[in-house]
Amino acid sequence: MANIRHPIVDVHTHVYLPQYAAELRARTSAPRILNWTNGVKTEERLLILDGEPSGGRPVGPQYWDRDEKLEFMRRHGINISFVSSANPWLDFLPADRAQTLAHELNNNLEEYCATSPPAEGFSGLKTLYGFGLLPLVPDVEVSAIVQAIEYLKLLPHIRGIIMGTKGIGKGLDDSALDPIWDAIQAARLVVFIHPHYGVDSTAFGENDNGHVLPLALGFPFETTIAITRLILSGVLDRFPNLRLLLAHSGGALPQLSSRLASCIQHDPIVANRLKHDLRYYLGQLYFDAVAYGPEELTFVSRTISRASAFKSGGGTVDPVVGSSRLLFGTDHPFFPPLEASQKWPSVESNLAAIRGMPGVDSKPEHQANILGLNALRLFDLHDQVYT
Numbered sequence: 402m403a404n405i406r407h408p409i410v411d412v413h414t415h416v417y418l419p420q421y422a423a424e425l426r427a428r429t430s431a432p433r434i435l436n437w438t439n440g441v442k443t444e445e446r447l448l449i450l451d452g453e454p455s456g457g458r459p460v461g462p463q464y465w466d467r468d469e470k471l472e473f474m475r476r477h478g479i480n481i482s483f484v485s486s487a488n489p490w491l492d493f494l495p496a497d498r499a500q501t502l503a504h505e506l507n508n509n510l511e512e513y514c515a516t517s518p519p520a521e522g523f524s525g526l527k528t529l530y531g532f533g534l535l536p537l538v539p540d541v542e543v544s545a546i547v548q549a550i551e552y553l554k555l556l557p558h559i560r561g562i563i564m565g566t567k568g569i570g571k572g573l574d575d576s577a578l579d580p581i582w583d584a585i586q587a588a589r590l591v592v593f594i595h596p597h598y599g600v601d602s603t604a605f606g607e608n609d610n611g612h613v614l615p616l617a618l619g620f621p622f623e624t625t626i627a628i629t630r631l632i633l634s635g636v637l638d639r640f641p642n643l644r645l646l647l648a649h650s651g652g653a654l655p656q657l658s659s660r661l662a663s664c665i666q667h668d669p670i671v672a673n674r675l676k677h678d679l680r681y682y683l684g685q686l687y688f689d690a691v692a693y694g695p696e697e698l699t700f701v702s703r704t705i706s707r708a709s710a711f712k713s714g715g716g717t718v719d720p721v722v723g724s725s726r727l728l729f730g731t732d733h734p735f736f737p738p739l740e741a742s743q744k745w746p747s748v749e750s751n752l753a754a755i756r757g758m759p760g761v762d763s764k765p766e767h768q769a770n771i772l773g774l775n776a777l778r779l780f781d782l783h784d785q786v787y788t
Contacts, residue, residue: 407769407772407773407774408480408481408520408522408523408772408773408774408777409477409478409479409480409481409729409772409773410479410480410481410482410483410728410729410772410773410774410776410777411474411479411481411482411483411729411730411731411733412482412483412593412646412689412728412729412730412776413485413593413648413689413691413730413731413732414470414482414483414484414485414730414731414732414733415464415484415485415486415487415732415733415734415735416464416465416467416470416484416485416486416487416510416513417447417460417464417465417486417487418465418486418506418509418510418513419465419509420502420505420506420509421486421502421506422434422464422465424502425447428493430451431448431449431450431451431453432447432448432449432450432489432493433447433448434446434447434448434460435448435456435457437456437457444459444461445459445460445461446458446459446460447459447460447464449488449489449597450598450599452602453612453615454609454610454611454612454615458612458735463733463734463737464487464734467513467517467529469734470482470484470529470733470734471517471518471528471529473733473734473745474528476743476744477731477744477745477748477749477752479731480520480521480522480523480528480773481520481523481526481527481528481529481530481773481776481777482528482529482530483529483530483531483532483560483561483776483780484510484513484514484529484530484531484532485531485532485563485593485595486506486510486532486534486563488565488595488596488597489565489597490534490537490563490565490597491503491534491536491537491538492537492538492565492567492597494538495538495540496536496538496539496540496541496542496545499536499537499538499541500536500541500545500549502536503533503534503535503536503549504549504552506534507533507534507549507552507553507556507559508556510531510533510558510559511531511556511557511558511559513529513531514527514529514530514531514558514559515527515557515558517529526782527558529558530558530559530560530780530782531558531559531560531561532559532560532561532562532563532591532593533549533553533556533559533561533562533563533590534562534563535549535550535553535562535564535581536549537564537565537567537568537569538569538570539569539570541569543569543577543580543581546569546581546584547580547581547584550562550581550584550585550588550590551584551588553588553590554588554589554590559590560590560591560780560781560782561590561591561592561593561644561646561780562585562590562591562592562593563592563593563595564592564593564594564595565594565595565596565597565598566594566596566597566598566623566624566626566627567597567598572627572630573594573627573628573630573631573634573636574630574631574633574634574636576634578636579639582636582639582640582643583640585643586640586642586643586644589644589781590644591644591645591646591687591779591780592643592644592645592646593646593648594624594627594628594645594646594647594648595624595648596619596620596621596623596624596627596648596649596652597623598623599615599618599619599620599622599623600618600619600622600623602615602619605618605619620648620649620652621649621652621653622652622653623652624647624648624649624651624652624654625651625652625653625654625657628645628647628651628652628654628686629654629661632675632679632682633665633671633674633675633679635674635675637682637685638675638676638677641685643685644687644779645685645686645687646686646687646688646689646728646779647686647687647688647689648689648691648730649689649691649692650688650689650690650691650692650697650698650701650727651683651686651688651701654683655683655688655700655701655704655705656700656704658679658680658683658704659680661679662678662679662680662711665679676713677711677712677713678711678712678713679711680704680707680708680711681708681709681711681712681713681716682708683704683705683708684705684706684708684709684722684726685708686705686726687726687727687728687775687779688701688705688726688727688728689727689728689729689730690727690728690729690730690751690754690755690771691730691731691732691751692751692754693747693750693751693754694750694754695753695754695755695756695757695758695759695762697754698727698754698755698758699758699759699760699761701723701727702723702724702727702758702761703720703723704723705722705723705726705727706718706719706720706721706722706723708722709722720760721767724758724761724767724770724771724775725770725775726775727755727771727775728771728775728776728779729751729752729755729771729772729773729776730751731745731747731748731751732747733745733748752772755768755771755772756768
């Protein structure tokens with residue numbers, strides 16, 4: 402086998418491009434960027450949803466400055482990043498404006514990536530690649546979205562699409578999305594499914610717990626519901642080569658997959674709808690490794706590994722499969738350290754979790770896959786790591 406260098410590749414890292422930030426600054430209601438004053442200090446804050454704790458979160462150059470992104474990567478030894486526009490994407494815009502801004506931001510992101518430095522030690526690869534945007538809003542013509550997909554596949558540094566859980570308004574199980582899934586599958590673009598709205602905030606009670614409950618629980622539960630609906634609608638049966646990457650290690654889907662399978666088996670409405678047991682479909686998905694603990698990541702990996710055993714007609718448990726569908730991520734620029742420090746605890750936790758996974762800790766090749774090689778394979782860039 403040729404000599405292979407093992408890169409660290411970040412698949413979950415965000416940017417608010419300057420034009421997008423300007424769009425948010427011009428708004429007077431959420432989502433918006435506003436000037437926030439606390440005593441004598443005034444700073445910009447990002448308010449993603451109305452009623453967000455602490456008047457939103459402080460934002461600065463790390464949200465849109467490419468040099469800040471590259472410095473963060475250097476500090477943590479990250480060789481390549483797949484950058485995505487952060488939520489709320491274009492959800493708040495009318496169809497015409499969403500189409501125009503999506504096109505402009507995709508061109509901006511292509512330039513942002515194309516003019517990034519070469520990835521040191523990896524001939525032919527850039528430091529930055531991107532997930533493009535689609536004008537996924539109500540009232541948009543599906544044909545316009547398909548045209549946007551056709552355009553994205555022509556941009557060499559855009560390797561996927563970031564998508565929220567609403568689709569074009571009704572969710573990812575909406576049959577109106579079928580032509581879009583078909584076009585994405587044909588274009589071999591990776592779809593990064595990322596939450597935005599969470600769950601009903603009244604479930605979190607009246608105590609001020611900052612962002613902990615919405616981010617730690619609301620976001621993963623949103624993803625869990627959205628992907629379960631997608632599976633139940635038969636999307637993965639109709640489009641078996643669709644490549645979906647789930648944020649935050651798939652939320653609670655791995656933990657609840659057997660419970661879901663049992664409920665399906667006993668419900669006459671859905672019992673015969675799918676080609677396979679629900680647990681099979683977890684092996685068709687990809688999961689970022691943004692879970693912060695080796696035990697949690699090990700559970701996700703083992704749940705993926707058993708997937709083929711639930712294929713109609715039988716299959717086997719393959720431990721290697723689990724580690725082949727986990728990919729390192731940081732969620733930068735979110736979760737910075739509370740105090741200035743050289744490295745971010747959130748990033749160090751993710752790295753340590755991967756390296757400490759039982760069964761992976763003693764197998765450098767599995768670590769190399771999760772930390773970077775899986776991503777390069779998924780985004781069709783793997784051949785370029787051979788020297």
